[in-house]
Amino acid sequence: MPSERPRRFTFLLLDRFTMLPFAATLEPLRLANRAAGATLYEWRLVGASGDIARCSNGTCVVLDAGLDPNITLSRDDVVIVCGGTEIGREATKPVLNWLRKQARGGAMIGAICTGSWVIAAAGLLDGRKATIHWEFHDGFSEAYPDVDLFRSVFVDDGNRLSAAGGTSPIDLVLHLIAHSHGDDLAATVADQMLHTSIRTNQDSQRLSIPTRIGVRHPRLAAVIARMEENLEDPISPARLAADAGMSTRQLERLFRKYLNRSPKRYYMETRLGRARNLLMQTELSIIEVALASGFSSPSHFSKCYRAQYGSTPYRERGTGASNTPQSSPGA
Structure with a gap:
């Protein structure tokens, strides 16, 4: 009532x-x-x-x-x-x-x-x-x-x-x-509201990995999930392949076929994406951002970041202001 x-x-x-x-x-x-x-x-x-x-x-x-x-x-x-x-x-x-x-x-x-x-x-x-x-x-x-x-x-x-x-x-x-x-x-x-499926507090925000990458391949999705769960301490391609029940060469071919990049490149891009979010949304130092994204060397982090985004982490931090999100959320 x-x-x-x-x-x-x-x-x-x-x-x-x-x-x-x-x-x-x-x-x-x-x-x-x-x-x-x-x-x-x-x-x-x-x-x-x-x-x-x-x-x-x-x-x-x-x-x-x-x-x-x-x-x-x-x-x-x-x-x-x-x-x-x-x-x-x-x-x-x-x-x-x-x-x-x-x-x-x-x-x-x-x-x-x-x-x-x-x-x-x-x-x-x-x-x-x-x-x-x-x-x-x-x-x-x-x-x-x-x-x-x-x-x-x-x-x-x-x-x-x-x-x-x-x-x-x-x-x-x-x-x-x-x-x-x-x-x-x-x-x-x-x-x-034409809301055909009511989600619960157990439902995830993001699309499933197969939907996001446009590929329905269980072993590829499983490897990518492990990558996303281990950004601060990256797992080697050899270990990822072995845990997925395949050889390193098979893993390489899988990523090349469906994502047109090597597992190492895909992993790097994912880690750099996390680093960019941390740079724009927190007051963490550059070295702290690097470590949180799986880079042990600030110089290597800066080099990789510039190759990906065309700007150094220092310049990116300068354009973003202080400790809070400056980019627009996707919704």
Whole structure:
């Protein structure tokens, strides 16, 4: 049965928040009201300016209010921090203090896309479970080691919620609807959104390796999975081949045939991708980034990085600013 009082969601729209995750959170609430024929959920939009919030796509959204320090939300309220590009710049003192106050008042604190970065900066995820868009996973892990970070589409850790971005907030909100008002209503809302498969907190954010590389070859996928799991301490091609039950030459031919590169080259590109994320998203020193990406020599790391990206790690760090993500997440 619907509760007597509607549950209120307060969306904190940070500057340059991403539109898709925001809409994917709000629309299931609207459709739940419509399907139930009653106001189960209410919402309002707040932001630091109190006027408008600009999306990463340039669209502006009119806010209902600013961050009034005199207002404390209750245990029935849910705050959703909507993140996007250049997220660290949004972890300002007024934003962090406002979030801490709402948490002290008992409000449930949630985040979508990169919003977990700001919640963690406020100290509200220490010792808690969370997720963040996969592009920012490595940088977040280094910046906030006390957070138990998952690669799932969403995480429900009691009074802390997080969804990775893109369409994943749909699944998080359907999970909340089902918990409060039953699976039938959640299924009805999903059907209205043409959301044909409701994901759980056990589902991974990213496409499977065969889908990502466009090749359905079990042994190739298994080798790539091992590479991705061992970026800090790379495994030799000979060991990868042996563990996959093939010779080194067979492994070479497999990578050449399907990916047009050697296993060593593919592994290098994957490690350099991680290094680039860490450079742009953290304050780790160049040597720390190199070590975290499997390079024991800073000079070798710099040489490989320049060959891949046309710029040295030092110059790349100079263009990215401080310790926070500057690139746009993929959703």
